[in-house]
Amino acid sequence: MKNTIAERIADFIKNFPPFDQFSKKDLYCIAKEVTITYLEKDENVYVVGEPLHDRFYMIHKGAIALKKEINSKMETVDRFDEGDIFGLRPLFAKENYAINAVTEEESILYGIPLDTFKPLITQNREVVNFLIESFASNTENPFSKELHGSLYDNRLDVLTNDKELFELQPVRYTKKVITATAKTKIKDIAKLMNHHRIGSIVIADDNIPIGIVTDEDLRKKVITGIQSIEDSVSLIMSSPVLCYPKGVSISQAQLAMMKHNVSHLCVTADGTPNSKIIGIISQNDLIVMGGSNPTVLMKAIKRSNSTKELKHIRKKIMVLLAGFVEQDIPLTQTSKIIFELNDATVKRIIERCILQIDKKPPVSFAWMSLGSQGRKEQLLHTDQDNAIVFENVKADDLEEVRDYFLLLAKKVNKRLNAVGFDFCPADIMAKNPKWCLTLDEWKDQFNQWTSNTGGDEILMSSIFFDFDITYGDASLTNQLSEHIFEITKNNHLFLSKLGASALRSASPLGFFRQFLVEQDGEYKDFFDIKKRAIMPIVDAGRLFALSNQIKNINNTAERFEKMAELFPENEEFYLSCSYTSKALLKFRTKHGLLHNDDGRFIELSALTKEEKMKLKRCFKTIARVQESIKLKFNINNYM
Structure with missing residues (x-):
């Protein structure tokens, strides 16, 4: 007589790796021996030092947090929810549990006994690979049905040395020693x-x-x-x-x-x-640190088959970022690594959304990341800014083709939001028909912004001129980039107005060298480091790049480094601008991680004297670059 409870368990676990690799017979064999445990919120499944259980666990309902004592505080180092497995240590280690597993809400757990499970995996290499990677990388679902291939495409060369970079990081050790x-x-x-x-x-x-x-x-x-x-x-x-x-x-x-x-x-x-x-x-x-290895994360992204997996990987990217900041890894390398991981996340979402639509794109297209991601400066959880450019088509086919890309964009924007990239409050996203255009439509749009230039046009230019291709046909974005440089070359009126816009935020220091803080609202008396410090240096870098026809460089620090190369007589000044852009970005990142927000608003009372001094040195550079813009572009006539 069949065991109906075991059948229900088998029907559930077969939907999740590694159990989707088992035969129906083996699944039933496992399910018959599964124990079912109900736990209230904040109950322990196991704790540090506890002898190993004779089983590992799958979550049927609820959520589990893995916690560890770090610097005398219990910190969450991983989270799991429905369908995830945890407690794999008994399969690989003989020592007791080294971490706490605690319920974050009411939970029902399936306990899978090792004595039943082990004999069934000896001939199943895919299952063994999954279990080894899960334990070693701390990634709950690195497994997929995809064939093992190259971990990197040609655009990800920066990560080929990341294993070495990661392994050269200092270990984050426990300071409280008994x-x-x-x-x-x-x-x-x-x-x-x-x-x-x-x-x-x-x-x-x-x-x-x-x-x-x-x-x-x-x-x-x-x-x-x-x-x-x-x-x-x-x-x-x-x-x-x-x-x-x-x-x-x-x-x-x-x-x-x-x-x-x-x-x-x-x-x-x-x-x-x-x-x-x-x-x-x-x-x-x-x-635990190995779970945030860049190469492991990249592999997990490329193999992911759900938005939930990507959301979890995104959390690990933040752990990696925090480690880089804590260990003082150079921001140049940090930015490149986080950019590639973020970019790969977006790319994977687009790939999966195209498969879900079950219809190939009707014409060539490119997904463009704008703003901070386009400049390779998006480190924290910030808004998503993106757009689509697609191949020119006949007028009769235009709306049908656009409808396809709007449907794709809607799916992608939704999943990016679920992963952790918030919707743009200004709706500068590819799902907005205004930002889903053919190549010629984009050229016309840029022509309008650079010829009939008002405040709104300048604002749009400052956002859309910093773009980077994330997915698709690079020839489209290359043509668009060439068009931008063509229409801005010797366009003194536009460049002067862009320069005036770059001065819209005064020097971050007021009278008596005091920080200029917000006067009202939710962040009254806080310092807006984005508006008053980061954006002025970003705007200046963009202006210099356009006016000097510096192509294929969007990153602010790299733009100033190129200026130092082009104008060696002012090398020291431009390199100080490069340093300032990196220092401000790192400062914002550090405080964003500390307060679990985007780091934009800084509580001055929380700053150390040393931090205030460093910021003021950066502000001196901003004042100098603003004076330089006034002189070079004759800004007084446009202010």
Whole structure:
């Protein structure tokens, strides 16, 4: 007689990887042994240090957060919801759980027993690959039915070295280290581990490391009866301790652990066992950081088959960004990596939307990213600005062709919003018929903006002149770019008005060198770093690029670096502008990450004296570049 509950479980799990790779018979075999657990919100599935369960879990209903103590605070390092699996450690590791799994809402979990599951995967390579990648990369759904191929297309060369870049990052180590003396009894060490929910204790003498004991030591040397719990910990500790200085790279830490077959490293003041303890690195720390490896994220994006997967990957991109900022990785490299990951996300959404429409595009087209993404400067969660240009068609076919691309754009814009790119409040998105045009229509639009130039036209130009192709036929965007440079060449009236617009935000400092803050509204007394600092330098970079016919460079810092190359007599000035643009973007990014927003409005009271000084140095450069614009473009006549 069939088990109807098992049949229902099998019907559910077959919709999610890796179970979609099993036969119906094997699915039923697994489903018969599944346990069903109901948990209220904020209940633990397992906690740090808890012995491994005999099963891993799939979420039938609800949501689970994986949490870890970082700098004495419990931080969420991953989230899972319906259809996701977690708790894979029993498949790969022998040590206890190294992370907490907590329900974020009422949840129903399916527990899949290892004894039933393991024999069924030995001949299924696709399932094994999925499980290994899930555990190693901390990506819940890196698996797809697509063939394994190149991870990168020609546009993603910047990421070929990102594994190296990532592995050269300093490890984010745990600063709160629990220590004990060599005379401490083993039973008290176990109590300490249990109380703090940790897997190791450093044995120290006056905060100098002399040994380390892990939960593995307790299993091998105490539970087996070799040593008594009444003995001192000196009898089971590993000594000497493997020590490294602050700043040890991920790759160095990984190699050290593999070479010496250890799971923990001690961080000391000078990197030797003869100096004070300042932190500890565990194998799990490296695994968690590995989940935000750029190459892993890119692979996950290219294989993703749902908006939910891309949303989760987007969160990991933010974790990667936070790591880069925290470890002070140069902004130039950070921007390139985040741009490529964001760009790949948009591209993947477009690819999937075209498949969903189930009809190929009627003519060639290109999806254009505008504004900060077009300049490769979009790091935080900001509005989406995009447009479509498509091949010229006969008048009789125009609206039918446009309808196709508007349908595509509507789907793409909706999914971008779901992933984390907010809708543009000004509706500057491809789903707006005003921004879904043929090549000739776009040329006519740019002609209008540059010939009959008022305030609105200048604003539109400042947004649409910074575009980058994300998907489609590059010949269309190349033609459009050439047209822009053609109609702005020697167009002194337009360039002067564009220059006047670049001065619309006065110097960020007022009388007595005080920051100019918002006078009213929700952000009264806050400093608007976008309007008063970032946009003036961005506008200046665009103006110089147009007036000097600098092609194929949209990034603000790179525009100024090109100016330094073209005008070596003013090299120092232009390089200071490049530095300022990067410094301001990094400052906004840092504060946006800190407050979980777009970083636009800064609370001045929260700034350190050093931060204020750095900002004021940037503002000096802005004042200089604005004076330069006034002189070069005779702006007084247009203000």
